[in-house]
Amino acid sequence: MASFVYKSDPVRGRVWAEIFARQAPQLDFRIWPDIGDPAAVRFLAAWEPPPDIRGLFQNLEVLFSSGAGVDQFKFDELPSDLPVVRMVEPGIIGGMVEYVSWAVLSLHRDMPQYQSQQREGLWKTIQVQPAAKRRIGVLGLGSLGQAVLGQLRGFGFDCAGWSRSRHQLEGVQCFAGADELPAFLARTQILICLLPLTDATRGFLNAGLFAALPAGASLVHVGRGPHLVEADLLAALETGQLAQAILDVTDPEPLPTDHPFWRHPKIWLTPHIASMTQPETAAEVVLENIRRFEVGEGMTGRVDRGLGY
Known part of the structure; x- marks a missing residue:
């Protein structure tokens, strides 16, 4: 079974897990650090990806940012062919x-x-x-x-x-x-x-x-x-x-x-509270992007590496 790993706030992650269980039971949803079989991981959502991401997840196909920005990502350490998608959710x-x-x-x-x-x-x-x-x-x-x-x-x-x-x-x-x-x-x-x-x-x-x-x-x-x-x-x-x-x-x-x-x-x-990812709608957006990826459609929020956003 292919898996999805969530590496961010675990409280929000549990909300994601419930939504994935209902809407995408074909994906084994994991919350970091419980990653299961690394070779089965196709999708990762993270605020800060783990080091040597390709070495850890050899079959990773998409990296999702758990927030609106991607400036925390070190693009020079990410595989050049790995799609990166920022969070665009209501x-x-x-x-x-x-x-x-x-x-x-x-x-x-x-x-x-x-x-x-x-x-x-x-x-x-x-x-x-x-x-x-x-x-x-x-x-x-x-x-x-x-x-x-x-x-x-x-x-x-x-x-x-x-x-x-x-x-x-x-x-x-x-x-x-x-x-x-x-x-x-x-x-x-x-x-x-x-x-x-x-x-x-x-x-x-x-x-x-x-x-x-x-x-x-x-x-x-x-x-x-x-x-x-x-x-x-x-x-x-x-x-x-x-x-x-x-x-x-x-x-x-x-x-x-x-x-x-x-x-x-x-x-x-104020302490960086202007907007926060809402787990319910964020999980829905990521699931829709996975659906789009699977059928070859463009994913909402895909980052242009040349522009950096």
Whole structure:
């Protein structure tokens, strides 16, 4: 019997096991480190694959990421012919849309300032700006970026997006490539980072980028910690070039207890909880991708090794 090995959170793994038992009884579902016969393993879902993956699983046919990203994978250590598939499932998308909506609405309605005023015992109103006059910009137009923009458009925000490749999205001003990045940044008051982490995007959120935003802009960072140059963010907040930052990702995670982000008055920090894989829908998505693989159809979320996502 062919087998499927799950190497991630064992609590979620038990939910996967129940779903596989009902829907794919022909697969022997195993939770790491109980791998059974290594030669029988055709499919592996993991956050971090084991070392020497081909040596351990000689007949492995597909590697699934148990999360939305694959930047934790060391591609130079993976067989070049092994398909790698990232997680694209409704739970991840829904969670990200909720978190970014909360963050953008909090910034739009001046909640950081009101929180500060509360601590000071100050009762003072701030003029409300219509959503249509607030310019939102999303870095990264993959499935998460597009879903976030769809929700923010519904609130009436003036929305734009930027990515390496050209996109066309209804009601969204789309920018593409390095040449169009300055214009995208110049019109963006609340910047949302949803970029994949690659060599090209590491350190992308830096002093030069912050300087290209309008003075007093804000940042919502829900990509990956290494996108951000921390010293540049602190400097931009100090000068007022940035008014506020909401960060769900850092480098490292967790931050040291003496890190300045923890107590910075202009930073809201959450522990990488913007979106989480939901085991019920994740297992369904993986099973559908296995079905597609078996009949020769393209798998949803298959990674382009050249792009890194």
